[in-house]
Amino acid sequence: MNTVVLRSRGGLSVRLRPRALAVGAACVLVAAVVAVVTIGSGDYPMSPADVVRTLLGGGAPADTFIVEQVRLPRVLTALAAGGALGFSGAAFQTLARNPLGSPDLLGFTQGAAGGALIVITVIGGGVVATAVGAVTGGVITGAVIQLLAWRDGLHGRRLVLVGIGVAAILTGINGYLLTRANIPDAARAVLWLTGTLDGRGWGDLAPVLTATAVVVPAVLLGRAREARILEMGDDAATALGVRVRGTRLALLASAVLLSALAAAATGPVAFVALTAPQLARRLTREPGPNLLPSLCMGAALLVTADLAAQRLVPGHQVPVGVVTGVLGGTYLIRLLATERRTGRL
Numbered sequence: 001m002n003t004v005v006l007r008s009r010g011g012l013s014v015r016l017r018p019r020a021l022a023v024g025a026a027c028v029l030v031a032a033v034v035a036v037v038t039i040g041s042g043d044y045p046m047s048p049a050d051v052v053r054t055l056l057g058g059g060a061p062a063d064t065f066i067v068e069q070v071r072l073p074r075v076l077t078a079l080a081a082g083g084a085l086g087f088s089g090a091a092f093q094t095l096a097r098n099p100l101g102s103p104d105l106l107g108f109t110q111g112a113a114g115g116a117l118i119v120i121t122v123i124g125g126g127v128v129a130t131a132v133g134a135v136t137g138g139v140i141t142g143a144v145i146q147l148l149a150w151r152d153g154l155h156g157r158r159l160v161l162v163g164i165g166v167a168a169i170l171t172g173i174n175g176y177l178l179t180r181a182n183i184p185d186a187a188r189a190v191l192w193l194t195g196t197l198d199g200r201g202w203g204d205l206a207p208v209l210t211a212t213a214v215v216v217p218a219v220l221l222g223r224a225r226e227a228r229i230l231e232m233g234d235d236a237a238t239a240l241g242v243r244v245r246g247t248r249l250a251l252l253a254s255a256v257l258l259s260a261l262a263a264a265a266t267g268p269v270a271f272v273a274l275t276a277p278q279l280a281r282r283l284t285r286e287p288g289p290n291l292l293p294s295l296c297m298g299a300a301l302l303v304t305a306d307l308a309a310q311r312l313v314p315g316h317q318v319p320v321g322v323v324t325g326v327l328g329g330t331y332l333i334r335l336l337a338t339e340r341r342t343g344r345l
Contacts, residue, residue: 017284017286019284019285019286020284020286020290020292020293023280023283023284023293023296023297024292024293024296025296027280027293027296027297027299027300028296028299028300030300030304031079031296031299031300031303031304034300034303034304034307035075035078035079035303036048036051036052037307038071038074038075038078038303038306038307038310039051039055039067039071039072039075041307041310041311042071042310044062044066046063046066046067050063051067054067054068055067055072073200073201073202073204073205074197074198074199074200074306075303075306076205076209077197077200077204077205077208077265077266078197078266078299078302078303078306078320079299079302079303080205080208080209080212080262080265080299081208081262081265081266081269081302082262082272082276082298082299082300082301082302082303083212083216083295083296083298083299084208084211084212084258084259084261084262084295084298085103085258085259085262085269085272085273085276085298085302086272086273086276086277086280086294086295086296086297086298086299086301087212087216087219087254087255087258087291087294087295087298088103088254088255088256088258088259088262088273089101089102089103089255089272089273089274089275089276089277089294089298090276090277090280090289090290090291090294090295091219091227091251091252091254091255091289091291092106092255092273093277093278093289094227094230094231094251094289095159095230095248095251095252095255096157096159096160097231098157098160099278099335100160100274100335101159101160102271102273102274103255103256103259103273104268104270104271104273104274104328105160105163105164105167105274106145106159106160106163106164106166106167107141107145107163107164107165107166107167107170108138108141108142108145108163108255108256108259108260109138109167109259109263109268109270110141110166110167110170110171110174110268111137111138111140111141111142111144111166111170111260112134112135112137112138112141112259112260112263112264112268113134113137113170113174113193113263113267113268114137114141114170114173114174114177115133115134115135115136115137115138115140116130116131116133116134116137116189116192116193116263116264116267117133117174117177117178117189117193118133118137118177119132119133120133120181120185120188120189120192121177121178121180121181121185121186121189122177124185127203127204128203130192130264131204131207131264131265132264134260134263134264135207135260135261135263135264137260138256138257138259138260138263138264139256139257139260141166141170141256142252142253142256142260144166145159145162145163145166146252148162148166149161149162149163174193177189178190191267191319192267193267193268193321194267194319194321194322195266195267195268195269195270195319195320195321195322195324195325196266196267196319196320196321197266197306197309197320198317198319200265200266204265204266205265207261207264207265208258208261208262208264208265211257211258211261212258212261212295215254215257215258216291216292216295218254219250219251219254219291220291220292222250223247223250223251224289224291226242226243226247227247227251227288227289227291228287228288228289229242230242230244230247230248230251231287231288231289259273266302266320266321267319267321268321269302269320269321269324270321270324270325270328270329271324271325271327271328271329271331271332272298272301272302272305272324272328273298274328274331274332275301275327275328275331276294276295276297276298276301277289277290277294277297278331278335279297279301280293280294280296280297281294283297301324302320302324305320305323305324305327306320306323308323309322309323
């Protein structure tokens with residue numbers, strides 16, 4: 001494992017892993033290229049050169065309006081939500097010490113969906129209220145799962161089992177809420193539950209982008225080393241001086257908040273949080289949580305899935321959650337087969 005350690009005169013040291021940095025940079029480059037292509041796609045086509053020129057402030061008035069008011073908010077929301085999901089998925093998998101640790105499978109996404117459904121079908125709230133309901137539902141679900149799974153600490157296997165049980169309960173409750181809704185509200189709720197980026201604006205982007213900009217640096221600077229050691233097991237981490245409970249709570253809180261805000265921005269887009277950390281780990285060949293590469297991978301995956309969703313069916317936009325669900329479900333089956341073949345399942 002090649003690691004470069006930079007030390008300052010003040011005693012601060014930063015560990016740089018060249019392969020992880022290269023993977024993250026490649027994901028950022030892919031995300032940027034796909035973003036430019038996505039912005040140029042649609043009923044008003046633009047070349048990549050026109051898109052870049054407009055982004056730099058030199059575009060025609062029509063191009064500027066299309067880019068800044070219609071397409072750029074959607075692309076940036078995909079990047080921010082994908083990054084938040086990738087980061088939260090890596091944190092969950094570190095907590096569970098299990099590749100199946102993901103907000104999709106542990107009930108957190110279902111909790112966010114339940115909060116949004118209550119707002120849509122019971123209260124009749126609009127877009128802002130739906131986002132607030134999704135965040136509230138995700139945070140409450142995270143607190144409930146923590147309380148149920150906590151016993152002398154928050155252990156991975158218990159977290160997975162409790163999360164799967166809570167997810168099953170919430171799936172039933174969400175189904176009941178749909179049956180009680182009137183047809184227009186049910187149709188709106190089903191579209192949101194599928195996961196979509198259609199019509200996303202600057203207001204949808206701001207919460208998830210702000211939280212990502214605050215939470216990610218805080219975790220990377222304060223808990224990244226502890227998270228890597230935590231994957232060795234609680235006993236080994238304690239022996240190495242890691243505050244296990246504090247680290248677990250910090251990772252859980254950040255993961256719940258980011259996954260809930262991503263769901264509020266895009267709906268419960270499936271499998272990005274599960275797939276991104278696994279792909280990042282395979283590319284970096286690093287045993288740790290790979291928090292930053294997972295964030296970059298998640299952003300690249302979601303913006304690419306959105307481009308595919310816009311082009312799969314000519315004349316019709318497929319919800320991005322359909323694309324991620326098909327691809328992510330296929331990857332999950334492959335992951336389960338691999339785990340079984342190696343005797344870990």
